[in-house]
Amino acid sequence: MVSYKELGLVNTREMFEKAMAGKYAIPAFNFNNMEQMQAIIQACVETASPVILQVSSGARKYANQTILRYMAQGAVEYAKELGRNIPICLHLDHGDTFELCKSCIDMGFSSVMIDGSHLPYDENVALTRKVVEYAHQFDVTVEGELGVLAGIEDEVSAEHHTYTEPDQVVDFVTKTGVDSLAISIGTSHGANKFRPEQCTRNAEGVLVPPPLRFDILEEIEKRIPGFPIVLHGSSSVPQKYVDIINKYGGAVKDAIGIPEDQLRKAAESAVCKINIDSDGRLAMTAAVREILWTKPAEFDPRKYLGPAREWLKELYKHKCEKVLGSAGKA
Numbered sequence: 001m002v003s004y005k006e007l008g009l010v011n012t013r014e015m016f017e018k019a020m021a022g023k024y025a026i027p028a029f030n031f032n033n034m035e036q037m038q039a040i041i042q043a044c045v046e047t048a049s050p051v052i053l054q055v056s057s058g059a060r061k062y063a064n065q066t067i068l069r070y071m072a073q074g075a076v077e078y079a080k081e082l083g084r085n086i087p088i089c090l091h092l093d094h095g096d097t098f099e100l101c102k103s104c105i106d107m108g109f110s111s112v113m114i115d116g117s118h119l120p121y122d123e124n125v126a127l128t129r130k131v132v133e134y135a136h137q138f139d140v141t142v143e144g145e146l147g148v149l150a151g152i153e154d155e156v157s158a159e160h161h162t163y164t165e166p167d168q169v170v171d172f173v174t175k176t177g178v179d180s181l182a183i184s185i186g187t188s189h190g191a192n193k194f195r196p197e198q199c200t201r202n203a204e205g206v207l208v209p210p211p212l213r214f215d216i217l218e219e220i221e222k223r224i225p226g227f228p229i230v231l232h233g234s235s236s237v238p239q240k241y242v243d244i245i246n247k248y249g250g251a252v253k254d255a256i257g258i259p260e261d262q263l264r265k266a267a268e269s270a271v272c273k274i275n276i277d278s279d280g281r282l283a284m285t286a287a288v289r290e291i292l293w294t295k296p297a298e299f300d301p302r303k304y305l306g307p308a309r310e311w312l313k314e315l316y317k318h319k320c321e322k323v324l325g326s327a328g329k330a
């Protein structure tokens, strides 16, 4: 049993209070390896942004939960070495059982998500309540979810969203005691969030997807004023990365994300945490493809993972400065 406090990590409570008052959102970036962690910390130190480091189930399988936890501990020291003691939260992304959440809490995570959004409502409430009761004993914060995102969260079809029902949110947050609530208003996971047929073209010929359901977000805010809201599936899928990937042998087709102006608008509302994973995957892949293609004799991983880390850092700095507004808030 290790308390995250001994590791120099923080939970999300104060982060969200400040983000709510200051009308910005905390970046929640997923990491699976050292280069991603370093890029996140470098970007957030350089922009003076608080940050949530997220560990998904895929990351646990790929890199091992214990290793990732020690990397987060290292991240705290690394940030100080780089010259700024920024608030860093270590968060379990999409926890699906009580046991998994408990194991992360016991190991030093400062925040967990219990995603019971696929369960019947009463089961989601009961499971989330159980995690909250355990987590709050150790001052660990908990994110719950109501509504189902299209895409990987929805096995039926990639178009089908089950939007969050505003009339359920008061009951859910009261009964469960969660610290934040992930909602479904039109975002989805991955790089193919919309089909081209769903989009219109702007003057520059760029595909513009249908807007997020800000009307639902407003209804939710009216019912639970000042309560921190979380947006999953918030990658913007920058076309420059898709183009580089495809130029150098890739085949990433019909990749469309959430426009940045939509995320900026969300960050100014009760949305206090914005989850970004796919954009980092695209940036890293674009860098690695370009280098391996243009320098075919290169075989030192540092020569392509190093630049990939630089590209990632630039992406994350852009998110903090230009999209979420978290720069300068650490």
Ligand SMILES: O=C(CO)COP(=O)(O)O
Pocket: 030, 093, 094, 188, 189, 190, 191, 231, 232, 233, 234, 235, 236, 275, 276, 277, 278, 279
């Ligand atoms: O929600 C996410 C992680 O929980 C990531 O979403 P993206 O796939 O849009 O990056």
Ligand SMILES: O=C[C@H](O)COP(=O)(O)O
Pocket: 030, 056, 057, 058, 059, 093, 094, 189, 190, 277, 278
């Ligand atoms: O929400 C999902 C995250 O983007 C990560 O998914 P993953 O399990 O493939 O790492």
Ligand SMILES: [Zn+2]
Pocket: 115, 117, 118, 145, 148, 149, 153
């Ligand atoms: Zn979910």
Ligand SMILES: [Zn+2]
Pocket: 093, 094, 189, 232, 233, 275
């Ligand atoms: Zn997610």
